[in-house]
Amino acid sequence: MSTHVMEYQLNGSALNPGDLQLEVENVVLRFGGVTALAGVSCQTRQGEIMAIIGPNGAGKTSLLNCISGLYRPQRGSIRFYNDGQSYDLTRLAPYKIAAIGVARSFQNIELFKHMTVLDNIMSGFHVHMKTGVLSGALYWGKAQQEEIKYRAYAEEIIDLLEIESIRKQMVGSLSYGLQKRVELARALAMRPALLLLDEPMAGMNAEEKEDMARFILDVNEEHGVTILLIEHDMGVVMDISDRVVVLNFGEVIGDGRPDEVRENPEVIEAYLGEELALSKG
Amino acid sequence: MQSGIFHSSYQKDMALRHTPAQKVRLLLIIVFLLIFPFLADNYYLTLANQIGIAVIGAVGLNILTGFTGQISLGTGAFLAVGAYTAALLAIRFNMPMWITIPAGALMTALVGGLFGIPSLRLKGLYLAIATLAAQVIIIWVVTHWDTVTGGVDALFVKNYLWFDGQQVRFNEFKFYWIIMAVAVLVVMAAVNLFRTRPGRAFIAIRDQDIAAEVMGVNVFRYKVAAFATSSFMIGLAGALIAHWRQIVTWERFTIEVSILYLAMIIIGGLGSISGSIYGAIFMTLLPAFLLNVGQSLGSAIPFMDRIIPFIQQAVFGIVIIVFLIFEPEGIAKMWRNIKDYFRLWPFSY
Numbered sequence: 001m002s003t004h005v006m007e008y009q010l011n012g013s014a015l016n017p018g019d020l021q022l023e024v025e026n027v028v029l030r031f032g033g034v035t036a037l038a039g040v041s042c043q044t045r046q047g048e049i050m051a052i053i054g055p056n057g058a059g060k061t062s063l064l065n066c067i068s069g070l071y072r073p074q075r076g077s078i079r080f081y082n083d084g085q086s087y088d089l090t091r092l093a094p095y096k097i098a099a100i101g102v103a104r105s106f107q108n109i110e111l112f113k114h115m116t117v118l119d120n121i122m123s124g125f126h127v128h129m130k131t132g133v134l135s136g137a138l139y140w141g142k143a144q145q146e147e148i149k150y151r152a153y154a155e156e157i158i159d160l161l162e163i164e165s166i167r168k169q170m171v172g173s174l175s176y177g178l179q180k181r182v183e184l185a186r187a188l189a190m191r192p193a194l195l196l197l198d199e200p201m202a203g204m205n206a207e208e209k210e211d212m213a214r215f216i217l218d219v220n221e222e223h224g225v226t227i228l229l230i231e232h233d234m235g236v237v238m239d240i241s242d243r244v245v246v247l248n249f250g251e252v253i254g255d256g257r258p259d260e261v262r263e264n265p266e267v268i269e270a271y272l273g274e275e276l277a278l279s280k281g
Numbered sequence: 282m283q284s285g286i287f288h289s290s291y292q293k294d295m296a297l298r299h300t301p302a303q304k305v306r307l308l309l310i311i312v313f314l315l316i317f318p319f320l321a322d323n324y325y326l327t328l329a330n331q332i333g334i335a336v337i338g339a340v341g342l343n344i345l346t347g348f349t350g351q352i353s354l355g356t357g358a359f360l361a362v363g364a365y366t367a368a369l370l371a372i373r374f375n376m377p378m379w380i381t382i383p384a385g386a387l388m389t390a391l392v393g394g395l396f397g398i399p400s401l402r403l404k405g406l407y408l409a410i411a412t413l414a415a416q417v418i419i420i421w422v423v424t425h426w427d428t429v430t431g432g433v434d435a436l437f438v439k440n441y442l443w444f445d446g447q448q449v450r451f452n453e454f455k456f457y458w459i460i461m462a463v464a465v466l467v468v469m470a471a472v473n474l475f476r477t478r479p480g481r482a483f484i485a486i487r488d489q490d491i492a493a494e495v496m497g498v499n500v501f502r503y504k505v506a507a508f509a510t511s512s513f514m515i516g517l518a519g520a521l522i523a524h525w526r527q528i529v530t531w532e533r534f535t536i537e538v539s540i541l542y543l544a545m546i547i548i549g550g551l552g553s554i555s556g557s558i559y560g561a562i563f564m565t566l567l568p569a570f571l572l573n574v575g576q577s578l579g580s581a582i583p584f585m586d587r588i589i590p591f592i593q594q595a596v597f598g599i600v601i602i603v604f605l606i607f608e609p610e611g612i613a614k615m616w617r618n619i620k621d622y623f624r625l626w627p628f629s630y
C-alpha cells in the first residue's frame with residue numbers, strides 16, 4: 001500500500017482511537033404503515049470500519065439517512081461526538097451535520113453531473129471554505145487565495161484516489177465505477193470525522209472492487225477516518241470491517257466481529273446461509 | 282498540433298483564458314467595444330444599448346434559472362422594481378444616477394430575495410407559478426399604488442443628474458459607456474462567481490439539491506441568495522432602462538418581457554455566461570432585423586403592410602423552435618463545437 005503524505009488533513013475527528021463516536025439508540029422510523037427501523041441501536045468507535053449488512057429493504061439506507069439528517073426518526077436518538085461536544089443528529093439539519101464532520105456517499109450516486117470531477121471535489125470543501133457571494137464575484141485577495149489553496153488540496157485527493165486522468169471530465173460521462181470513486185473523493189474533501197458509504201462497490205467489476213477496498217482501507221488505516229459502510233459483497237465485508245451490524249426488517253439481529261457474526265444462527269437464517277457460506281468457502 | 286492544454290501551476294490552470302487565441306479574441310472584443318460608438322450612428326447605438334441592458338438582465342436570470350435551477354417568470358416585474366425605484370428617487374428626491382441605479386438594484390435584490398422564499402418548498406412548475414404570482418403582484422402594486430408610482434400613468438425621468446449639482450445631458454453615446462461598463466462588470470462578477478465556492482453551491486443545488494445539503498450547503502439560504510443576486514442584476518438593468526428611456530410605464534414590464542428573457546437564456550445556453558450574452562444579442566437583433574426586412578418589403582409591395590407584423594411574429598417563433606430542436610444547449614454549445622473543431626484543426630477527425 002502506498003503512503004500518501006498529504007497536507008490536507010483528511011480526518012475531521014478530534015477523538016482518540018477507540019473513543020465512542022456515534023451512538024444510535026432505539027431509533028424508530030416509519031413510513032405510513034412500513035416500519036423501516038424498529039428500534040435500532042448500535043455504536044461506532046473512532047477509527048473503526050463498521051459494516052451494516054442485511055437483505056434488501058432491511059433498513060440500511062434508512063439508518064444512514066437518519067444519521068445524515070435526511071430522515072427524521074419518530075423515536076430514539078443519534079448522538080455524535082466531536083470536538084468535546086455531543087450532538088443529537090435527529091435534531092440537526094443535514095447541512096449542519098455535514099459541518100460537524102459527517103460525510104457520505106449515496107447508493108444511487110448523487111454527484112453534480114454537469115460539473116467536472118475537480119469541481120465536484122471542490123464543492124466538497126464547501127463547509128471549510130469561506131468565500132461568499134460578494135467576495136466570490138469580486139475574486140480579489142482572500143477569495144482567490146482560498147481557491148488556489150483548496151485547489152492544491154483537491155489535487156492531493158485526486159492523487160490519493162488515482163483519478164488524475166479524469167479530473168477535467170464531466171462526471172456524467174464517466175463509468176459507474178469511476179463515478180463511485182469521485183463520490184468518495186467528494187466526501188473525503190469534506191474532511192469527515194465519520195464517513196458513511198452506501199454500497200460503495202455495487203455494480204463494480206472485481207478489479208474496481210479491489211481498488212475501492214484498497215482506498216477505503218487507506219483512508220481508514222493511514223488517515224484514521226471512521227467508516228460506516230453498507231455492502232452486499234460478503235467477501236469484502238468480512239475482509240475489511242472491524243465490526244458488522246446485521247439488520248433484518250428494521251431490527252438489529254447481529255452485532256460483533258465478522259467471525260462472530262458469521263457464526264450467529266439468527267444471521268445465518270436471515271440470509272438462508274447462502275451468501276455467508278459462499279464467503280466462507 | 283495541440284493535443285490538449287497543459288498547465289504548470291494551479292493558478293495558471295485556474296486562469297480564465299488559456300490559449301493565445303482566447304486572449305486575442307478577448308482583446309478584439311474590447312477594441313471593438315471601444316471604437317464601436319465612434320463609428321455607429323444613433324440607430325446602432327440604440328441597438329447596442331438595448332443589447333447591453335439585455336445582457337445584464339439575461340446574465341442575472343441565468344444565474345437563477347440556468348445555474349441554480351430555479352425557474353422564474355418574474356423577470357419583467359423585477360425589472361419594474363429596479364426601474365420604478367430609480368425613477369422615483371430621481372423624480373421625487375432629485376437624486377443623481379450614480380445613486381439611483383445602485384439603489385434600484387438593491388431594492389430589486391431585496392424584493393427578489395423575498396419572492397425567493399417560497400423556493401424552499403416549491404420546485405419546477407410550482408415555483409414557476411409562484412414567480413408568476415410575483416410578476417402579477419408586483420405589477421398590480423405598481424399600477425394601483427397611485428400616490429407613489431403614479432399608477433398606470435407613465436413616469437417621466439426628467440433629470441439627467443450624474444454627480445450632485447452637475448447637470449449632464451445623457452444621449453445615446455454617453456449612455457453607451459455607462460451601460461457597457463455595467464454590463465462588463467456584471468459579466469465579470471458572474472464569471473468570478475462560478476469559479477468560486479458560492480457559484481459551485483448554486484450549481485450543486487441545481488444538479489442534486491439533496492447531495493448539496495448533505496455536503497454542507499444551506500440550500501435554503503443559497504436559493505434565496507441566488508434570487509437576490511439574480512434580482513440585483515435584473516434591477517440594475519431595470520434602473521438603467523428608466524434613465525436611458527426617460528420614461529417608465531408598467532407596460533414595458535409585462536409577463537411577455539419575462540418570457541423574452543427566458544427565451545434569451547434558453548437560446549443562448551442555460552448555465553452559461555457567454556450563452557447569456559449570445560442570447561441577449563440574438564433576441565435583440567432578430568426582431569430589429571425582421572422589422573427592417575418587413576419595412577423594406579412593405580414599401581416594395583403595398584398590401585404587405587398589414588400582414589408583415591404577423592409574419593414577423595411567426596418567424597420569431599419559428600426561429601426559437603428551430604433552435605430548441607437542433608441545439609437544445611443553445612448558441613454557447615454551437616460556439617464550443619466550432620471552437621473544438623478548430624482547436625485541433627487541420628487534424629480534426
Ligand SMILES: Nc1ncnc2c1ncn2[C@@H]1O[C@H](COP(=O)(O)OP(=O)(O)OP(=O)(O)O)[C@@H](O)[C@H]1O
Pocket residue numbers: 031034035036054055056057058059060061062063107
Ligand atoms: N422515503 C421512503 N418512503 C417510503 N418508504 C421508504 C422510504 N425509504 C425507505 N422506505 C422503506 O423502508 C424500508 C427500508 O428501506 P431501505 O432503503 O432502508 O432498505 P435497504 O436496507 O437500504 O435496502 P437495499 O439493500 O435494497 O438498499 C423499505 O421497505 C423501503 O420501502
Ligand SMILES: [Mg+2]
Pocket residue numbers: 060061062107
Ligand atoms: Mg439501501
